Every structure is written in structure tokens, then in C-alpha cells.
Amino acid sequence: MPYGVSHYAEVVPLRVWKTVERMSCNTSATHLDVTSLGQVKQAQVHLMPCEIEYNGPARVSEYFASTTKDRKQEKTVSFRGRGLKGQEISCPQGYTGLVLKEINKHGSDQEDRTVRVSSVFNKLTYWNLETPPTSDDTVVMAMDWPELADAIHGLVAE
Numbered sequence: 115m116p117y118g119v120s121h122y123a124e125v126v127p128l129r130v131w132k133t134v135e136r137m138s139c140n141t142s143a144t145h146l147d148v149t150s151l152g153q154v155k156q157a158q159v160h161l162m163p164c165e166i167e168y169n170g171p172a173r174v175s176e177y178f179a180s181t182t183k184d185r186k187q188e189k190t191v192s193f194r195g196r197g198l199k200g201q202e203i204s205c206p207q208g209y210t211g212l213v214l215k216e217i218n219k220h221g222s223d224q225e226d227r228t229v230r231v232s233s234v235f236n237k238l239t240y241w242n243l244e245t246p247p248t249s250d251d252t253v254v255m256a257m258d259w260p261e262l263a264d265a266i267h268g269l270v271a272e
Contacts, residue, residue: 143226148230155234160178161238161241161253179191203247203254214229214231
């Protein structure tokens with residue numbers, strides 16, 4: 115999967131396969147085109163601890179190969195000379211990650227935008243500089259939130 119500004123990932127519930135609009139304070143909307151959803155492929159997603167100022171293709175699977183330490187299920191890799199430690203994180207049950215690509219580039223934050231699903235994922239590799247991810251990392255906590263929210267707001271069995 116290419117890294118880039120034109121691609122971004124979101125984790126959404128499986129039941130949200132309709133046209134979605136998200137309104138922001140400046141009243142612009144983001145429209146999600148799901149017409150090609152049935153034809154998309156699984157993506158290998160890496161959440162990097164840096165900003166990469168490049169939005170073209172990259173041969174990630176060819177040049178970005180991690181190793182796994184058997185005992186800890188900890189992944190290690192070097193990226194541009196920096197050591198990274200990672201962990202594979204699954205999407206919450208009932209959720210699927212979407213890699214979205216903007217269809218028409220908008221000129222400003224005031225304009226509506228349309229994105230399409232370019233691929234999907236059920237897990238991602240979350241990378242940190244020097245130290246492995248922990249349960250205190252915001253990404254790890256975000257993946258735990260739907261289960262916690264359901265426990266808090268769900269129906270109580272009597």
C-alpha cells in the first residue's frame with residue numbers, strides 16, 4: 115500500500131455501508147462513495163510515528179519487511195535509519211477498517227469532498243519509535259473503545 119497524504123484509513127462499523135455524510139463546524143461535508151465496496155482488496159496497513167511528505171506509489175511489501183520476536187509477538191523494523199517497534203492490532207469486533215482515497219481534490223476546507231473506499235483491513239501494524247506500543251497508547255485504547263462503550267451503554271440483562 116502506498117503511503118501518502120491522499121490515502122487515509124478509518125475504522126468503521128460494518129453496518130455503515132451507506133452513503134455517509136459527516137458535517138463539520140464549517141458546514142462542509144465528506145461524502146463516502148461505497149459503490150465499489152464489493153471489489154476492494156484487503157490492505158496491509160502500517161500506522162507510522164511520522165509524517166511522510168510523499169503521496170505517490172511505494173513498494174512497501176518489497177522494502178518494508180519487519181521481523182517478529184517469538185516470545186513477545188513484538189515486531190521490529192528500521193525505517194530511514196530509525197528503529198521502530200510495532201504491534202499488530204485487530205479492528206474491534208463488528209468493525210472493518212477502510213482505506214479512503216479522495217476522488218476530487220477540493221480547494222479549501224469549506225468545500226464538500228468525496229472519498230471512495232480503495233481497500234479494507236481487519237488489522238493494522240501500529241509502530242512506535244524505540245519502544246513497543248502499550249495499552250496506554252491512544253491507538254490501542256481507541257481500538258478497545260467500542261467494546262467498553264457497549265458495556266457502558268448496552269442493554270443490561272436482568
